[in-house]
Amino acid sequence: MKILFFADLHQDSGAISQIAVLLKDVDYGFGLGDYASFGTGLQDTLDHLDVGKELYLLPGNHDDAEELKIICLEHDRFHYLHGEHITLDKITFGGLGGGLPGLPFAVTEENARRILERFYYLENLILCTHTPPYGTNVDLTWNGSHIGYHSVRDFVIEVQPLGVYSGHVHEAEGKTDWLKGTELVVVGRYGLIVDIDS
Ligand SMILES: [Zn+2]
Numbered sequence: 001m002k003i004l005f006f007a008d009l010h011q012d013s014g015a016i017s018q019i020a021v022l023l024k025d026v027d028y029g030f031g032l033g034d035y036a037s038f039g040t041g042l043q044d045t046l047d048h049l050d051v052g053k054e055l056y057l058l059p060g061n062h063d064d065a066e067e068l069k070i071i072c073l074e075h076d077r078f079h080y081l082h083g084e085h086i087t088l089d090k091i092t093f094g095g096l097g098g099g100l101p102g103l104p105f106a107v108t109e110e111n112a113r114r115i116l117e118r119f120y121y122l123e124n125l126i127l128c129t130h131t132p133p134y135g136t137n138v139d140l141t142w143n144g145s146h147i148g149y150h151s152v153r154d155f156v157i158e159v160q161p162l163g164v165y166s167g168h169v170h171e172a173e174g175k176t177d178w179l180k181g182t183e184l185v186v187v188g189r190y191g192l193i194v195d196i197d198s
Pocket of ligand 1 (some may be wrong): 034060061062099130167168169
């Protein structure tokens with residue numbers, strides 16, 4: 001099963017065009033948030049990504065989560081993934097969107113923990129998060145500070161999912177790290193195609 005992960009498009013027309021092209025070659029697309037910039041441009045960005053493929057979409061901290069939910073309700077192939085999980089070819093993808101308070105869609109650590117609890121006992125789990133786990137290579141900013149979620153870190157150490165795909169930290173685009181036995185990846189705005197075998 002070929003999956004395209006992408007994140008942090010922020011209305012960037014070059015990145016949006018590339019994602020639209022790459023989507024044609026995969027089975028499913030997973031958007032890990034921040035299609036908009038400060039709440040603007042969500043619908044327009046997603047219109048460009050409507051190329052006939054099923055898309056599973058998280059809201060990032062820049063997106064209006066309610067707007068994304070409505071877009072997904074009104075569109076057959078767009079699926080809202082925040083707080084939800086979907087099983088495709090025996091692999092289950094759990095979704096946690098948003099970021100720490102400050103921008104349009106805030107999810108506190110406490111709420112993130114509550115959402116992650118839903119995924120504790122799922123088998124063959126891949127965790128899709130907008131915000132990466134705290135204290136790793138994938139949440140490290142240019143000034144050396146870590147901006148990830150402690151709740152995601154604790155979940156990964158305890159549950160050890162098959163993988164964690166995230167966005168949010170632009171300077172960490174393409175970086176990977178490991179937490180216990182789980183590989184962590186920042187997918188970035190130009191996308192990452194992963195061949196996942198069940
Ligand atoms: Zn973000």
